[in-house]
Amino acid sequence: MNTGQTCRRVCSGLAWMAGLEGGDTGHGWTGSGGNSLLLPSGSSQAASFGKCFLDRFPPDSFVRMCQDLRVLNAVRDYHIGIPLTYSQYKQLTIQVLLDRLVLRRLYPLAIQICEYLRLPEVQGVSRILAHWACYKVQQKDVSDEDVARAINQKLGDTPGVSYSDIAARAYGCGRTELAIKLLEYEPRSGEQVPLLLKMKRSKLALSKAIESGDTDLVFTVLLHLKNELNRGDFFMTLRNQPMALSLYRQFCKYQELETLKDLYNQDDNHQELGSFHIRASYAAEERIEGRVAALQTAADAFYKAKNEFAAKATEDQMRLLRLQRRLEDELGGRFLDLSLHDTVTTLILGGHNKRAEQLARDFRIPDKRLWWLKLTALADLEDWEELEKFSKSKKSPIGYLPFVEICMKQHNKYEAKKYTSRVGPEQKVKALLLVGDVAQAADVAIEHRNEAELSLVLSHCTGATDGATADKIQRARAQAQKKMEGLEEEPLETLPTEQW
Amino acid sequence: MAFPHRPDAPELPDFSMLKRLARDQLIYLLEQQHEVDKLYKVESKPAVSSSEQLCFLVRPRIKNMRYIANLVNADKLAGRTRKYKVIFSPQKFYACEMVLEEEGIYGDVSCDEWAFSLLPLDVDLLSMELPEFFRDYFLEGDQRWINTVAQALHLLSTLYGPFPNCYGIGRCAKMSYELWRKLEDEEDGETKGRRPEIGHIFLLDRDMDFVTALCSQVVYEGLVDDTFRIKCGSVDFGPEVTSSDKSLKVLLNAEDKVFNEIRNEHFSNVFGFLSQKARNLQAQYDRRRGMDIKQMKNFVSQELKGLKQEHRLLSLHIGACESIMKKKTKQDFQELIKTEHALLEGFNIRESTSYIEEHIDRQVSPIESLRLMCLLSITENGLIPKDYRSLKTQYLQSYGPEHLLTFSNLRRAGLLTEQAPGDTLTAVESKVSKLVTDKAAGKITDAFSSLAKRSNFRAISKKLNLIPRVDGEYDLKVPRDMAYVFSGAYVPLSCRIIEQVLERRSWQGLDEVVRLLNCSELAFTDMTREDKASSESLRLILVVFLGGCTFSEISALRFLGREKGYRFIFLTTAVTNSARLMEAMSEVKA
Secondary structure, three states: OOHHHHHHHHHHHHHHHHHHHHOOHHHOOOOOOOOOOOOOOHHHHHHHHHHOOOOOOOHHHHHHHHHHHHHHHHHHOOOOOOOOOHHHHHHHHHHHHHHHHHHOOOHHHHHHHHHHHOOOOOOOHHHHHHHHHHHHOOOOOOOHHHHHHHHHHHHOOOOOOOHHHHHHHHHHOOOHHHHHHHHHOOOOHHHHHHHHHHOOOHHHHHHHHHHHOOHHHHHHHHHHHHHHOOHHHHHHHHHOOHHHHHHHHHHHHHHOHHHHHHHHHHHOOHHHHHHHHHHHHHHOOOOHHHHHHHHHHHHHHHHHOOOHHHHHHHHHHHHHHHHHHHHHHHHOOOOOOOOHHHHHHHHHHOOOHHHHHHHHHHOOOOHHHHHHHHHHHHHHHOOHHHHHHHHHHOOOOOOOHHHHHHHHHOOOHHHHHHHHOOOOHHHHHHHHHHOOOHHHHHHHHHHHOOHHHHHHHHHHOOOOOOHHHHHHHHHHHHHHHHHHHHHOOOOOOOOOOOOO | OOOOOOOOOOOOOOOHHHHHHHHHHHHHHHHHHOOOOOOOOOOOOOOOOOOOEEEEEEOOOHHHHHHHHHHHHHHHHOOOOOEEEEEEOOOOOHHHHHHHHHOOOOOOEEEEEOOOOOEEEEOOEEEOOOOHHHHHHHHOOOOHHHHHHHHHHHHHHHHHOOOOEEEEEOHHHHHHHHHHHHHHHHOOOOOOOOOOOOOEEEEEEHHHOHHHHHOOOOEHHHHHHHHHOEEOOEEEEOHHHHOOOOOEEEEOOOOOHHHHHHOOOEHHHHHHHHHHHHHHHHHHHHOOOOOOHHHHHHHHHHHHHHHHHHHHHHHHHHHHHHHHHHHHHHOOHHHHHHHHHHHHHOOOHHHHHHHHHHHHHOOOOHHHHHHHHHHHHHHOOOEOHHHHHHHHHHHHHHHOOOHHHHHHHHHHHOOOOEOOOOOHHHHHHHHHHHHOOHHHHHHHHHHHHHHOOOOHHHHHHHHOOOOOOOOOOOOOOOOOOHHHHHOOOOOOHHHHHHHHHHHHOOOOOOHHHHHHOOOOOOEEEEEOOHHHOOOOHHHEEEEEEEOOEOHHHHHHHHHHHHHHOOEEEEEEOOEOOHHHHHHHHOOOOO
């Protein structure tokens, strides 16, 4: 390079720089060179050279101008044929220029420009790829398979590309199958659903919606399906989708009870059908006949479900309801909807012992329950005489400690003491302590030689009054200890850890 | 008492941010956007308000929609026009809009959403306050809340950085996790660069461990919850506690200094602690004797307020203790606990069964009876057919026939089931029992059931060593392991699983347990960006209970944390206990 050339270059470079600031050079045509983005034009080379002679010159505007010029050069190429001036280009903005390129299907160039200008993917490359794909799907001569594959190959997982939009376009061109294929690539299953619904692929939409985990979406599809399919088909579809089914059931439970029944009927789900009728018997029906009828239907359903237990229980309930109704008519008061236990209790409290007995027999109330029930009821009435009679009617299946307990609960020590003697040996100490007879409790415990009982009594010994008893226990303990050492036997019984 | 944390235990993340966030959002929503000036509770009775605009802040439930519809329609009938606004929290459901539409008021109301899902109840406890989650998911199979859980996790990870290690077990845990991951992928960029603050997250379904939730609680906080019901972190102490004629609403959290020291303690220690505390307090009061004026001035201005506050709290908790004692001794609480322990350990099944039967016969409490039946069923892999029938019959006779529906619910949820018939043993057994007396039959049944297939719970319990061997008495003052929350009789299964997985940093070696939990495909580990996590954050663990957790579990894990130098943070769909679980399954007459 000779000096003259250098001089010229510097001069033109400086002029170019001046142009940058004065807004001149860039506005005109910049020579004929540069049919590729990659080749710098002569004057920018000069500018680059000239820049070296300027201090404190910010490089940004230089870089930007170079980029713009390259873009302009590229689109001016005769293959493209968009001769723009710089100011036209600035007016137009890069986005619009890209749109124009896209409209002319110059996708590769558009993408090159985006990459060169480092536009964010969402505005740049992805957008163009999406446009490309939308164009691609209109090529009717290419098979669905090939188009879908080609699109996926190019697009991959590019962020910001919505496969569902492309699929929508494909559907718009009447290529439903292609649309479905494309939707397969959509990572957000939620996005697939609206289009699938539009394409009347509701069942597929349903499984996609379920996949998305968005119950609202599932519900949208369900209501769509409900209107689209006949009832039978709708139910069949639900049957294969447990998640959707339970969702729809939840809805029906509040809004469409009849549909719920049909659903169970369809599935031959007699168990749930039975439960449904039971619920119905409590919910709406006021009249007893209606309720019993509902229960009868329920019992039938339970039999069909081979749930003998529920069926029998339901039948019992029907019997009880009728009986309660009769009791209300004959005796007055409220019986309806009491449990069996409470019904009998109410009878005893009302003094209808005979009826109570009858009821207990009819419904085969177990002895133990009956005893607890009578015991509690009679104590509530404070009918001590009857209670005593009852206690002697036969051997108590629940022992006699409960008698002591219940009398003490009513603060009747006198009555309580009557029963202590009949309490079995295992619970005797406890009973004696309950009525406050520490001394006798100690005697029994010593007799039993039971360490646990001894300490229980000891813990009840208070202050001076029980001093003698406490000593007695200690002595007995010591004696037992000695005996044990002599016999070298296992200790009687270790202290249970009474803790909770 | 109130063991300190190890010095190297990590700091808890700051949840006050969540609180502020929620408060600001709510204020903005109510005051600025909707100009609300008066608040009413949504109840069954109609709201009395003459205002021109009504704004409902509700959970997206069909029941609530009905309530609103009735109100709007009543206004319409009365010829009144108002503006109605419905704000759904945490999100709007399409089904709700459907209901509004069907009731013909969709055009009259406008809808909005408030995506609020995390309520910090305490420094280490976040609650989603979704008690309905349990029934909706575990009984009805409704997955609507999973999205909410995923959103909540997403919010946590944007606030506190990504979680390098994730573990989980259960179907719901897996679904929530996958949905959450999807959310993160869709919206990535935000959390990627952040340093993780919380090193581990553990998701656990409630149905992995029903047993723990069904046990009576004996740790103070749990016991208060069982007895008085803690709602949203506060409790209503009735007149019997406050020893006045008024009820008092008390916030129970780490800020209550007295409560903070006893909350995790076994109840048997609490009284002793409180009386010691009372003596100390008295001593501090007494110091003022012999003070000169200046000292006195100091005392009054600086210490007296604190002492008074402490005094007030102390007397409240003493009152609560007394009230608990009174209630618990009345119902033979010890017997009950003994039965529970027997069930957990699996001995004297026959005796426990008759205890439960007596419990039912005496109509002690419908919920309690149900709880014991479920406990028996789960620990024994279902009841033997004979007991299944007889206990249910007894129950229906005692508490009303509508519970037939309750039983059907419990069976569906796997809480109360019948042992699979097919067992040849039971056939033999029923033949034998016809020949001999009742008592002997019981013994034979016992013998057979010990021969029969051991229940999953028993096998798990053995594998994980849930029933600690006790040599001598378990010292509840100085707990040795997490079993202390159940008087040393049982280590909570859920907590043990968490402990084991954290120790191994995976599910490796726990295959058998996972299989027994019927979760072969539902246990997962995901270790990602470990390298970025500081050692401190790796000792911070977020445990997510889907379907609720109990205070006992929280106490047990707090204990584990203190032992190992971890800190646990809890996220639960709601704080629960045995009674709440049972009530969620019960059907009551409408």
